[in-house]
Amino acid sequence: MFTLGKQFTRRAAVAVLSASLVAGALAGCGNSDTGGEPADDGKITLGFSQVGAESGWRTANTNSIKEAAAAAGIELKFDDAQQKQENQIKAIRNYILQKVDVIAFSPVVESGWDNVLKEAKDAGIPVILTDRSVDSADKSLYKTFIGSDFVKEGRLSGEWLVNEMKSATGPVNIVELQGTTGSAPANDRKKGFAEAIAANPNLKIIASQTGDFTRAGGKAVMEQFIKANPKIDVLFAHNDDMGLGALEAITAAGKVPGKDIKIITIDAVKDGMQALADGKFNFIAECSPLLGPQLMDLVKKVKAGETIPQRIETEETTFTPEQAKAALPNRKY
Numbered sequence: 644m645f646t647l648g649k650q651f652t653r654r655a656a657v658a659v660l661s662a663s664l665v666a667g668a669l670a671g672c673g674n675s676d677t678g679g680e681p682a683d684d685g686k687i688t689l690g691f692s693q694v695g696a697e698s699g700w701r702t703a704n705t706n707s708i709k710e711a712a713a714a715a716g717i718e719l720k721f722d723d724a725q726q727k728q729e730n731q732i733k734a735i736r737n738y739i740l741q742k743v744d745v746i747a748f749s750p751v752v753e754s755g756w757d758n759v760l761k762e763a764k765d766a767g768i769p770v771i772l773t774d775r776s777v778d779s780a781d782k783s784l785y786k787t788f789i790g791s792d793f794v795k796e797g798r799l800s801g802e803w804l805v806n807e808m809k810s811a812t813g814p815v816n817i818v819e820l821q822g823t824t825g826s827a828p829a830n831d832r833k834k835g836f837a838e839a840i841a842a843n844p845n846l847k848i849i850a851s852q853t854g855d856f857t858r859a860g861g862k863a864v865m866e867q868f869i870k871a872n873p874k875i876d877v878l879f880a881h882n883d884d885m886g887l888g889a890l891e892a893i894t895a896a897g898k899v900p901g902k903d904i905k906i907i908t909i910d911a912v913k914d915g916m917q918a919l920a921d922g923k924f925n926f927i928a929e930c931s932p933l934l935g936p937q938l939m940d941l942v943k944k945v946k947a948g949e950t951i952p953q954r955i956e957t958e959e960t961t962f963t964p965e966q967a968k969a970a971l972p973n974r975k976y
């Protein structure tokens with residue numbers, strides 16, 4: 644009895660072990676009920692395609708996303724597109740192949756995303772737009788867009804100028820440094836600013852060109868503006884970095900930034916705020932890069948199948964030199 648029982652137990656143990664090995668192998672190869680999908684282990688993988696590293700704002704945005712992913716326990720696959728749309732499309736296709744749980748990206752330009760967004764939708768991978776939006780008519784191609792109201796930022800900048808120049812009796816010549824051509828912030832900030840300054844016919848944009856959101860671009864284009872235009876009263880730069888580059892060109896031309904040429908920028912990163920506090924800039928409309936924590940929260944909700952709003956707007960403010968002085972000691976980026 645004892646021997647028989649021992650043989651039976653050994654055979655049973657072998658059978659159980661084989662069954663569990665087969666089950667384990669099947670789990671490793673995918674689940675036949677879900678057409679070969681990996682079993683859901685509760686972990687979340689986020690594929691994020693970043694625009695590039697063109698500005699102080701972008702660096703702060705990248706840091707915010709990386710830190711928030713680590714804090715939320717989300718595995719982050721990160722790609723820097725170096726300001727090229729084709730690199731972003733390639734990165735998104737890779738994330739689809741890798742079957743990440745959620746894809747998020749900050750589109751370098753507004754147009755040309757429909758095909759790749761459809762591919763993600765067909766693969767059942769939800770997409771979240773951060774910072775910049777797309778002009779796709781089909782809003783079902785992405786779950787939400789979290790970021791600033793760029794038209795408002797341009798409008799607030801223009802309204803400040805209208806008030807500042809309310810007693811001007813002659814023409815006020817404005818030059819504009821635009822962001823990356825075709826990008827949402829460049830299109831929208833231009834629009835908002837133009838609409839606001841229309842309130843005073845003395846305010847005229849005499850030159851407008853892209854500086855690609857970089858310091859080098861801002862400096863080079865401002866040099867050309869100064870050469871071509873003997874009287875420049877105001878610079879409207881679509882971000883701090885271009886404004887900071889332009890400062891060098893203005894100073895090199897023997898003019899006093901903030902006085903001879905009034906400077907309005909957008910972002911409010913530390914270097915921009917310092918220039919404002921020093922009186923070299925005159926006004927900044929804030930654009931917050933700290934989108935990471937909110938993005939991770941949304942990623943978790945989307946993965947859990949929760950409904951989220953189609954548009955989530957970032958809270959922002961504006962700064963005068965006095966306000967910049969007060970805010971600088973606590974400015975994190």
Ligand code: AHR
Nearest residue numbers: 697698700828856882930
């Ligand atoms: O999309 C946000 C803009 O992109 C920021 O204003 C600018 O600094 C960045 O490069």
